[in-house]
Amino acid sequence: MKIIVDAFGGDNAPLEIIKGCIEAKNEYGTDIILTGSKAEIEKCARENSLDISGFEIKDADGVFSMTAPPTEILKSGRKTSLGVAMDALASGEGDALVSAGSTGAVLVGGTLIVKRIKGIRRPALAAVMPSSDKPFMLLDSGANAECTSEMLCQFAELGSLYMQKVMETENPEVALANIGTEETKGTPLLQETYKLLENNKKINFTGNIEARDIAFGKADVVVADGFTGNVIIKMYEGVAKSLTNQIKAVFMKNTLSKLSYLGVKSGMDEFKEKMNYKKYGGAPLVGVQKCVIKAHGSSDAYAFKNAINQAVKFVDSGFIDIITDSLKEEKRK
Secondary structure, eight states: OEEEEETTOSTTTTHHHHHHHHHHHHHHOOEEEEESOHHHHHHHHHHTTOOOTTOEEEOOSSOOOTTSOGGGGGTGGGGSHHHHHHHHHHTTSOSEEEEOSOHHHHHHHIIIIIIBOTTOSSOEEOEEEEOSSSEEEEEOSSSOSSOOHHHHHHHHHHHHHHHHHTSOOSSOEEEEEOSSSSTTOSOHHHHHHHHHHHTOTTSEEEEEEOHHHHTTTOOSEEEOOHHHHHHHHHHHHHHHHHHHHHHHHHHTSSHHHHHHHHHHHHHHHHHHHHTOGGGGOEEEEETBSSEEEEEOTTOOHHHHHHHHHHHHHHHHHTHHHHHHHHHHHHHHO
16 A cells, blocks of 8 residues: 655644654554655655665655645645645645645645546535544544535545544444434534435434533534534534643642642543544545545644544545445435
8 A cells, every 4th residue: 555645734743744754654554755955855754864765755945835725726736835736636646635735735635636426516524533432433524614404414424434444433322412312402404414314214313412412522523514514523622632631731730730640640531642643643525536644733743643544544435436326326226
């Protein structure tokens, strides 16, 4: 398997990305193609005593700016590290692409360079997140701010398939993010979507879910429009970080509290790891013809290694073929 990596996407590029790629290659045995300035990549590796002798490097001019309009990936951004990576994936030079760069550009490039699977209305950014007892998928988490009920219904099907085939969750429970659990709650769009999901035999729909219940693992797949999903995910991350910092402050208050911490350290370490979104690495762009993983912009080596692992599991599952076959079957009916 060959993974194409945008070496200059994200806040910690290229050092943390290179380190994550080395860890992934050693752990998963996957081949890596790095895209970006070859001279800068080699200089970074040399200065930090990193062995990249087994990596292929595709030279690129510049980095796609986080402030640039996303559609520039189709024009002037085509020669950047992200643009070169997208073209390489589309032409079949690799099996998957991982980037921590501009979310908008990844969405545009994935949709219009790599291209949608025939029959997919809109690709969705599907974030895998931790809950109190199991991971869940939130989609859409930022690709489509406005959605139709048919799009949300398709997101539910894609999320259910992903959790089954990639995350190995048996009969995943699918819920619709709403302001109440009753089927009459929410906007006309959400009420209409509820009816479609309730009658969809492809999924295990369990009804509406309120935001406060998401963290307790009450659904394996949470469906939302991209605006709502993005608000949920950012609030989720912020609250988790705030709680962790406050708990740390309690234990660091004085000598006695520091000594008390020693008695619960193992439990605290387990808690931090359980709620660490970095262990899932990134969000797949589901609905495009190849595997595209959007890693968090602040990814360190650990998060980036896990983003590559997400790509490996995605490709190994045959997820693209599963979606394509499912859509063909639906068309025949």
